[in-house]
Amino acid sequence: MHNDMELGAFWGGVREIVRKMIGDDDTYSRWIQPIVPVSLKKNALLLGVADEFCAEWVKSNFQDMILSALLQAYGEKFKISYEIGHLIEAPQRAHPEHVRHSRSDVQSQRRSSDKCNPAYTFSNFVVGPENRIAYAAAMGMVDVRSSALAANPLFIYASPGLGKTHLIQALANKIREMPSQFKVEYLACEDLMNQYVDCIANKNHHVFRNRFRKVNYLLIDDIHFLSKTTNLQEEFFNTFNTLYNEGNKIILTSDKRPSEIHGLENRLISRFSSGLTVEIESFGEETKLAILKKKQLSHQIKFRDDVLHFVARNLCSDVRVLEGALFRLVAVASVENCEMSIEMAKRILGDYLEQQALKRINIESIQKAVAEFYDLRISDITGTNRSSNIAVPRMLAMYLSRTKTEKSLPEIGQAFYKNHATVLHAFRKIERERKKNETIDRALSQIERKLQSV
Ligand code: ADP
Ligand code: MG
Numbered sequence: 380m381h382n383d384m385e386l387g388a389f390w391g392g393v394r395e396i397v398r399k400m401i402g403d404d405d406t407y408s409r410w411i412q413p414i415v416p417v418s419l420k421k422n423a424l425l426l427g428v429a430d431e432f433c434a435e436w437v438k439s440n441f442q443d444m445i446l447s448a449l450l451q452a453y454g455e456k457f458k459i460s461y462e463i464g465h466l467i468e469a470p471q472r473a474h475p476e477h478v479r480h481s482r483s484d485v486q487s488q489r490r491s492s493d494k495c496n497p498a499y500t501f502s503n504f505v506v507g508p509e510n511r512i513a514y515a516a517a518m519g520m521v522d523v524r525s526s527a528l529a530a531n532p533l534f535i536y537a538s539p540g541l542g543k544t545h546l547i548q549a550l551a552n553k554i555r556e557m558p559s560q561f562k563v564e565y566l567a568c569e570d571l572m573n574q575y576v577d578c579i580a581n582k583n584h585h586v587f588r589n590r591f592r593k594v595n596y597l598l599i600d601d602i603h604f605l606s607k608t609t610n611l612q613e614e615f616f617n618t619f620n621t622l623y624n625e626g627n628k629i630i631l632t633s634d635k636r637p638s639e640i641h642g643l644e645n646r647l648i649s650r651f652s653s654g655l656t657v658e659i660e661s662f663g664e665e666t667k668l669a670i671l672k673k674k675q676l677s678h679q680i681k682f683r684d685d686v687l688h689f690v691a692r693n694l695c696s697d698v699r700v701l702e703g704a705l706f707r708l709v710a711v712a713s714v715e716n717c718e719m720s721i722e723m724a725k726r727i728l729g730d731y732l733e734q735q736a737l738k739r740i741n742i743e744s745i746q747k748a749v750a751e752f753y754d755l756r757i758s759d760i761t762g763t764n765r766s767s768n769i770a771v772p773r774m775l776a777m778y779l780s781r782t783k784t785e786k787s788l789p790e791i792g793q794a795f796y797k798n799h800a801t802v803l804h805a806f807r808k809i810e811r812e813r814k815k816n817e818t819i820d821r822a823l824s825q826i827e828r829k830l831q832s833v
Contacts, residue, residue: 396451424460508666513659517535521553534656537659561596598630637651744830745780749779777791788803
């Protein structure tokens with residue numbers, strides 16, 4: 380591209396898709412709206428942001444969304460880089476709902492950051508074996524009948540797109556509806572950080588304290604971002620203790636379990652782990668199908684079961700991806716005005732399926748992931764060194780190859796230059812070990828999640 384106008388229009392379309400994906404005006408106007416498209420050469424998009432911090436933040440929080448919006452809009456893969464120094468313009472008065480908050484405007488942020496998406500409810504959250512415990516535990520926070528599950532704190536973790544935000548906002552919405560008038564604060568961790576920075580800048584630390592230490596329920600989404608700030612960690616530690624000691628409830632979500640959050644202080648790790656820690660696991664085909672059927676209800680067009688099965692079988696668990704795929708099928712079906720078949724779906728979802736095939740777990744990707752996890756070389760994993768710091772990772776890789784791929788024992792053996800009996804021995808040993816050895820179980824879960832989220 381192209382001239383400025385074309386580039387503006389191009390970015391405008393993408394931005395709109397991202398806005399819908401985010402679904403929260405406040406977050407959108409704070410982070411996405413100020414981005415300036417600088418250039419687009421081939422498929423390399425250069426985006427202008429204010430400073431290093433913004434670049435880092437957009438990259439780690441919104442880049443995946445922007446890439447998938449680009450894919451959705453143009454059916455192609457793009458590369459994104461950032462240029463700093465694009466200072467933010469004055470607030471746009473024409474769109475009051477998108478007005479950026481000035482630092483001192485704590486009051487208005489307070490109202491807006493309270494907001495939860497009313498569409499996120501328990502009743503439209505599809506429950507399957509992978510998220511059943513998280514769902515029950517969240518419900519347990521408000522339902523005295525299931526108080527056995529009302530642990531404090533409740534810590535829910537999962538890979539992106541598995542419903543953490545939906546679930547925690549459903550809980551916040553539910554508490555607000557209750558007649559008992561509990562005081563509740565729900566915030567995304569980035570908003571908590573903004574609030575903290577605002578209060579410090581305005582020298583009214585007590586406002587922050589009064590607000591968060593005097594609630595019955597404190598719900599923070601994406602708490603892993605806390606690791607970026609030492610001062611807020613200190614403050615949050617004290618907030619946590621005050622709430623906890625007074626029997627108030629704390630509910631947190633994260634993309635990792637507490638002990639895996641890099642840079643999180645040990646005392647917070649131990650507080651966060653002291654209640655109930657639950658994972659939402661990647662969805663199997665059944666749950667994906669149930670989600671597609673539920674999402675389909677909001678569209679005019681309905682697809683045959685075999686088409687939905689095909690989508691569920693071939694796409695990943697990230698519900699954003701499933702929704703995007705469904706959306707695209709609906710869009711095409713409404714234009715072409717004919718019944719969707721698997722063949723058509725295959726053609727329409729070509730790039731999604733391609734991405735999926737690339738992600739598919741195979742022995743090589745397992746060997747690589749295990750080697751990276753233990754800081755070894757792949758040749759160590761496939762070699763013969765028997766010292767335990769190498770032999771155990773090797774057995775884990777064999778175990779994962781057996782559980783995560785369709786390969787036979789001899790085929791796995793070949794990939795490790797061993798015979799099938801060695802693979803079987805490793806598999807059985809790790810299967811036993813995993814049940815009683817927490818370190819091994821944790822390592823495996825972490826590697827499995829990494830493999831699924833590549
Ligand atoms: P996360 O916070 O884990 O990245 P979100 O909660 O933002 O994921 O979920 C992404 C999208 O998928 C949202 O539109 C949400 O409503 C939907 N979603 C996720 N899990 C479920 C579920 N179990 N049932 C229905 N919709 C879901
Ligand atoms: Mg989320």
